[in-house]
Amino acid sequence: MTRALPPWAPAAVFLLAHLIGAGGAFEHQIINFNFETVQVTWDASPPSGTNLTFLYGFKEKNDSECPNYLLQNGRRVGCLLVAEGDTILNFSVWNGTQCLKNRSLWISDYLKPSSPRGLRVLWREEAVTVTCPDLPWKGLLYEVQYKSSFDGEWQPKAESTCNVTIQDLDAEKCYSFRARVTAMKSSYGSTTYPSDWSEVIHQQRGQPRDSCQEERVFSKSVLIYGLAALLLLLLLVLCVWKLQRVKRLLMPSVPDPKATFAGLFESHHGNFQEWIKDTQNLTHLQKVEDREPEDVLMEGLEVQPSKVEAETPVTTMAGPPGLQTVEKETSGTPSQLPGRPPQGEEVLALGGFRFTMSDNSYVML
């Protein structure tokens, strides 16, 4: 058997939905900035596009309209109030005659303390004490975070006053310090906000520093410069070695005759004439197998007759590469047949060439 709905049922459902919407759908946020100002913001956007009205009162009152609305795109999205100490705020938000929200709360529940200022760091052997002026309310926690230039993460330490001592720090390292204030749950509840972080302070050996990043940068740069220097050194050595080869290519060194004329210096004390006498049967220079092609024997062979002899035309003969012979022939006996050495003179055969030597002649290498 079906039952018909009473005529007032739809109206009741409508009213109920309206009431539920009034009580629960209005999203808002409250922030108490250091008991100085209170900011109430809301997300509700009435379909009609009308601006909402914010009524408030501290302690028991609730009839003043917001003196400073926060606007976004020309629409009211919040209200900024001057706080009246640690007390209760009553407020209501209206869309025309419809009350969207009505609340009464302690503004301390939504405290956001101000950031610590005037942070000071005191070194005492291996302990550091970080201090700052306390805020004038109880139930706050002062959290200090610190890290050295070699640490990746901040390390926390908290006390109920802004006098936090940190042990076992290395004074030689550069440390960074920062602090903030949080409200204890037992005194303020769980809907508070932590303060912003204070300015970061850097210190090393008890002295303030602009930054601790220089230390890391310094060690990195030392490494980089060291590697670069090593690389340059290697390049330099390589260049020098290459230059030596090039130098040898362009300017072959004068070969040591010691290697070419075996026994010249050891047995004959550099006296080539004596050496020649002993080795007269040699008709060509011995080639040294381990000599480089560019080590060509550059020799100067000069034969000078004595000055009392008559001047004769000078004949210059081109010998093997590097072997130059300048010879002045004496007048000698006109009856001598060409090709035959004059009397009293020796013939020197060297490198395929024949030289006529007199007593006044000498060979210079």
Place this chain on the structure above:
Amino acid sequence: MVFFRKIFILQLVGLVLTSNFTDCDFEKIRMDYLNIISKDLTCTDCDATLRCEDQPDCLTKIERLTLHPTPGCKSLPEELASRTEATLERSCPGYYRKQKNNAQAMKKRKKREDTIKRCQKIVSNLIGLWRRFMRL
């Protein structure tokens, strides 16, 4: 008749002597709230309407809300009431427990009384008063 008159006078004197909570050891009460009483008090939407100005004022209102039932909320959890009383008795000279004679009556009423949700407004106010006490 004389006997009952003396009892009445003594109770009245007891009420007067403990009405202001000015000589209490507030630090001890703070520690008791932190370690014991706060565990009995929780709220989600902690709206509050009751204020207090100083520590004796806060304790006066806390004591009244906790130990004296109001219309719509017959009683709070028994542990909360007894722990609050014990704290006040321990820390406030001249404070005497007032609820011994009513304990049996409260237990009987508890079977018929409202659930804790209906007393949430009182709990919110209590939490607000206790936190205010902790900040002073």
